[in-house]
Amino acid sequence: MVNSLLLAGAAALAAAQVDIPEIPGITYGGYSYVNPSGQWIPPTTAYSKGEYKQVVMLSFDGMHQFDLMDYVAKYPNSTWATIILKNGIMYENARASEPSDSFPATTALFCGASPRVSGIWWDDVYDRALYPAGSNCTGPIGSEAAWDESNDLNSSLIDGGGALNPVYPHNYLRVNTVFEVGRANGLVTAYADKHLTYEFMNGPSGVGLSEIYTPEVASVANTIQAQLAWDDLHWSALRNWTKGNFANGTTNPDGPPSMYGANFQAITWAQTNAGYLDALGAQPNKSLEMALQYADARLGTFLGDLKAAGQLDSTLLLVGSKQGQGPINAANETFISDVHLTASVEAAGIKVAQTTADDGGIMWLVDQSQAQAAKANLLANTTLGVAYVLAGDEIQHAGFGSPWLDSRVPDLIIGAKVGYLWASSPRFEDHGGYLPQDLNVPLIAYNPYLEPANNSIFVSNRQVASTMVKALGLPLAQLDGYRIEGTPVLPGVFKWDN
Ligand SMILES: *[C@@H]1O[C@H](CO)[C@@H](O)[C@H](O)[C@H]1NC(C)=O
Ligand SMILES: *[C@@H]1O[C@H](CO)[C@@H](O)[C@H](O)[C@H]1NC(C)=O
Ligand SMILES: *[C@@H]1O[C@H](CO)[C@@H](O)[C@H](O)[C@H]1NC(C)=O
Ligand SMILES: *[C@@H]1O[C@H](CO)[C@@H](O)[C@H](O)[C@H]1NC(C)=O
Ligand SMILES: *[C@@H]1O[C@H](CO)[C@@H](O)[C@H](O)[C@H]1NC(C)=O
Ligand SMILES: *[C@@H]1O[C@H](CO)[C@@H](O)[C@H](O)[C@H]1NC(C)=O
Numbered sequence: 450m451v452n453s454l455l456l457a458g459a460a461a462l463a464a465a466q467v468d469i470p471e472i473p474g475i476t477y478g479g480y481s482y483v484n485p486s487g488q489w490i491p492p493t494t495a496y497s498k499g500e501y502k503q504v505v506m507l508s509f510d511g512m513h514q515f516d517l518m519d520y521v522a523k524y525p526n527s528t529w530a531t532i533i534l535k536n537g538i539m540y541e542n543a544r545a546s547e548p549s550d551s552f553p554a555t556t557a558l559f560c561g562a563s564p565r566v567s568g569i570w571w572d573d574v575y576d577r578a579l580y581p582a583g584s585n586c587t588g589p590i591g592s593e594a595a596w597d598e599s600n601d602l603n604s605s606l607i608d609g610g611g612a613l614n615p616v617y618p619h620n621y622l623r624v625n626t627v628f629e630v631g632r633a634n635g636l637v638t639a640y641a642d643k644h645l646t647y648e649f650m651n652g653p654s655g656v657g658l659s660e661i662y663t664p665e666v667a668s669v670a671n672t673i674q675a676q677l678a679w680d681d682l683h684w685s686a687l688r689n690w691t692k693g694n695f696a697n698g699t700t701n702p703d704g705p706p707s708m709y710g711a712n713f714q715a716i717t718w719a720q721t722n723a724g725y726l727d728a729l730g731a732q733p734n735k736s737l738e739m740a741l742q743y744a745d746a747r748l749g750t751f752l753g754d755l756k757a758a759g760q761l762d763s764t765l766l767l768v769g770s771k772q773g774q775g776p777i778n779a780a781n782e783t784f785i786s787d788v789h790l791t792a793s794v795e796a797a798g799i800k801v802a803q804t805t806a807d808d809g810g811i812m813w814l815v816d817q818s819q820a821q822a823a824k825a826n827l828l829a830n831t832t833l834g835v836a837y838v839l840a841g842d843e844i845q846h847a848g849f850g851s852p853w854l855d856s857r858v859p860d861l862i863i864g865a866k867v868g869y870l871w872a873s874s875p876r877f878e879d880h881g882g883y884l885p886q887d888l889n890v891p892l893i894a895y896n897p898y899l900e901p902a903n904n905s906i907f908v909s910n911r912q913v914a915s916t917m918v919k920a921l922g923l924p925l926a927q928l929d930g931y932r933i934e935g936t937p938v939l940p941g942v943f944k945w946d947n
């Protein structure tokens with residue numbers, strides 16, 4: 450099945466009209482459209498003041514920059530090698546967000562903001578200023594805020610039960626999204642991600658996205674075939690959007706989106722469940738190899754879709770990854786359940802409000818003044834694999850904001866030693882931490898008329914947001930991430946920057 454998809458780049462472009470083939474034996478029936486009520490801004494203006502008419506961001510979650518380099522070396526006829534790099538600007542030193550969990554990683558891409566500014570630290574966090582759900586805002590203040598699939602009405606279903614429990618994730622975000630900027634200027638916007646909670650990309654207005662498509666990945670079987678089939682739902686939605694339809698294929702009277710994006714999960718799933726066969730990640734295990742080849746082939750098909758729609762020349766396509774993963778060297782991995790971080794600190798008589806950790810972690814304490822004592826405990830406990838800890842004021846000094854002044858900033862930021870993983874259950878890899886395995890991601894800006902370049906300057910995934918806004922000629926000052934953090938556009942993309 451997958452082998453038939455190993456289209457060479459040029460062949461993939463020619464195959465533009467071929468429909469996304471079904472993977473036999475797997476059927477999904479449903480989508481979720483989380484459209485919270487709110488002000489509807491009718492899309493009227495076709496923006497043409499920018500250099501591009503469309504901007505698209507695709508994230509192959511989990512992919513490292515070295516995966517891309519290895520892939521193009523191994524498959525010189527791939528889409529990545531023959532199309533994307535041929536007219537793409539490759540950022541060789543692009544960095545994911547810190548922490549590198551999916552929620553702040555997504556926020557970086559589409560808000561241009563870091564956790565200090567966005568208030569988004571992880572998908573499972575703690576806020577000292579919130580009361581727990583169901584408490585009627587009485588009793589002790591401070592609560593967990595979980596923005597993962599546990600928010601769904603039923604995460605065993607592909608539509609997540611059709612809705613979220615009340616209190617929308619977008620209410621939690623402190624800055625606007627690129628989609629809000631686009632929609633406020635009359636553009637059609639669309640986004641696809643893995644859980645219903647990614648409706649937070651609507652931004653605080655709740656209406657930044659004309660359409661969001663979030664089939665629940667947690668409902669999908671733990672096999673590479675099922676994960677590829679889930680990715681295909683996103684590819685299919687992208688194709689339908691490019692054609693000017695809703696994700697479900699029905700004609701959208703407002704036409705195709707000007708600003709859209711999607712993530713893909715098969716690569717990150719395969720890293721988590723199979724990993725690499727060697728210490729350096731040069732040899733992906735079978736399902737990971739399959740996921741990489743599949744992504745390459747589907748990317749070729751998507752370029753064909755853009756071409757068939759007459760949009761390829763006027764689209765700025767950004768391809769990258771919201772975060773990497775680790776450990777890379779499975780032979781040298783130490784798995785320690787994340788409960789041990791809490792247990793160690795509590796054994797020293799320090800009460801923990803919440804710990805969230807994978808290959809790095811964050812911790813909130815009941816009594817914030819005990820942060821240095823908790824740090825000393827974690828560093829002294831050699832079984833845990835803690836490389837370093839930032840505690841209390843050190844967090845602010847490192848640029849993450851103040852745990853004293855901001856109710857969401859954790860009391861401890863915990864760095865793992867290479868090879869250690871503190872997830873909830875054993876796995877090959879996960880993400881969230883601050884190691885090169887998490888942060889060194891691929892990022893390419895592509896358009897058929899771009900001069901190819903390899904740019905070694907350090908850039909942040911946050912710059913994707915500013916670049917998306919500027920590509921369409923929208924005012925950068927309308928993006929909170931740009932205004933507050935000064936997040937620059939990616940170098941080399943725009944003519945007047947050269
Ligand atoms: C790449 O394509 C060319 C031309 O079609 C072919 O001759 C060559 O064998 C291919 N290389 C690989 C590694 O597939
Ligand atoms: C919250 O208020 C409702 C309605 O007044 C009441 O039924 C419920 O028992 C209260 N819950 C708590 C935890 O106080
Ligand atoms: C969630 O959906 C699954 C699959 O249909 C079903 O078995 C389960 O009973 C549902 N759970 C709830 C709480 O409705
Ligand atoms: C497709 O999606 C659009 C937009 O959400 C909706 O209005 C329409 O009813 C859907 N069509 C079908 C056949 O479900
Ligand atoms: C996209 O549209 C086609 C019909 O053109 C439909 O078969 C397919 O299911 C749609 N994709 C999604 C994700 O709903
Ligand atoms: C390859 O992946 C399989 C799961 O798909 C796993 O059982 C196996 O241990 C992996 N091999 C190595 C050498 O990591």
Ligand SMILES: *[C@@H]1O[C@H](CO)[C@@H](O)[C@H](O)[C@H]1NC(C)=O
Pocket residue numbers: 728778781866867868869
């Ligand atoms: C395994 O990891 C430890 C530290 O986590 C390191 O000291 C050691 O060199 C590593 N061994 C190999 C073979 O990579």
Ligand SMILES: *[C@@H]1O[C@H](CO)[C@@H](O)[C@H](O)[C@H]1NC(C)=O
Pocket residue numbers: 788789790791792793794796797826829830832833
């Ligand atoms: C180290 O951590 C383990 C696991 O949480 C805990 O059982 C142990 O008490 C800790 N040791 C010290 C010295 O804190």
Ligand SMILES: *[C@@H]1O[C@H](CO)[C@@H](O)[C@H](O)[C@H]1NC(C)=O
Pocket residue numbers: 518521534539901902903
């Ligand atoms: C950028 O690097 C890739 C991979 O090493 C190489 O294939 C490509 O030719 C380089 N592009 C330029 C413009 O130097």
